[in-house]
Amino acid sequence: MRKLILQVQTSVDGYMAGKDGGASWMLWNWAPEWSWDADLQQYHTDLSASVDCILLSRKMAKEGFIHHWAGMAKQTGNPQARFAGYISQAQKVVFTKTLQKSEWENTVLAKGDLKEEVNKLKQAKGKHIIAYGGAAFAGALLRSGLVDELHLVVNPVAIGQGLSVFSSLTGPLPFSLIAATGYNSGMVLLKYGKPS
Template sequence: MRKLKLQMQITVDGFVAGAEGQLDWMILSNDWMKDPYINHLIDTSDTILLGRKMTAGFIQYWEQVLTQPNSSEYSFAQKMVSTPKVVFSKTVDRINGQNVQVEKGSIVEAVNHLKRQAGKDIIVYSGATFVSALIKNKLIDELNLFVNPVAIGSGMQIFGDRTTLKLTNSTVHADGVVVNTYTPQ
């Protein structure tokens, strides 16, 4: 059975975005796209799950990078655009972009159906609401949390209830970001 893996930026105080969705606290550079672990996560996956709210920006960004062959993000953008994407939405039937399909059914049934299919793992890149629903329904098999060395005091979280996790790996980056990999217990 395929695993559903989460890759998400988070603050040391447990927020994934500011109260209004702000992401200005993230430590990001073009070097992240060359990070072996980030590439490993996408290279071992053949499907990307997205929540509707962040999909337009995600697709637009990576498809725009593909128009710039000299960009340092170009090879990573090729992966993002070519990998099939399943977007969960209750409000739209179609989303423009390459390799995109919309799923309007039950999140539990749809994710479990995807996990039972043959293939590589599935990775989720999404916002707090969608990720929270995946966690609440115990659908994520591996959480890769990129802990930024900043506290923002309030904002959006992905954990609504007590969630016991087992740390399976931890890597410190030169910029101070610590990548912690957990499995739910």
């Protein structure tokens, strides 16, 4: 069965965005210059190569995620081009209740029950699946028990208050630590899996 990986950038105090949704405090967030160090860039590229399906919230898709990385994939001189190519080649599944048709290439809409739609994708043949989205979408995936691996990319900054991927949980959600890796840029990658 395919594995669902949720990758989330957070602050050291556990927020993935400010109260207003802003993320200017992140070391790197869709910027033209890739300010992560080479080892962290390689992790991100390898992770993108390991998947062939990307789950997105409607909001992230509408904010330009698909178009941005399709454009970046064409900038062959940019170190982001390689992983952006993997993103462009992967099937994108946008979860929405309001959109009537896909506005993007290689993208389908998922309009049914979140758990049913994701489990159907997990049963299909292919590489692993990765999810990107805001606090509500990522939180719903966690709350539904759909996430097989959680990759927290922790920025070396505290923001005091904001949006948390865990705020909608109704009880404890245990994980097993797979790996913890520190990087020269000050970032820390925490990989968690479901407890065995």
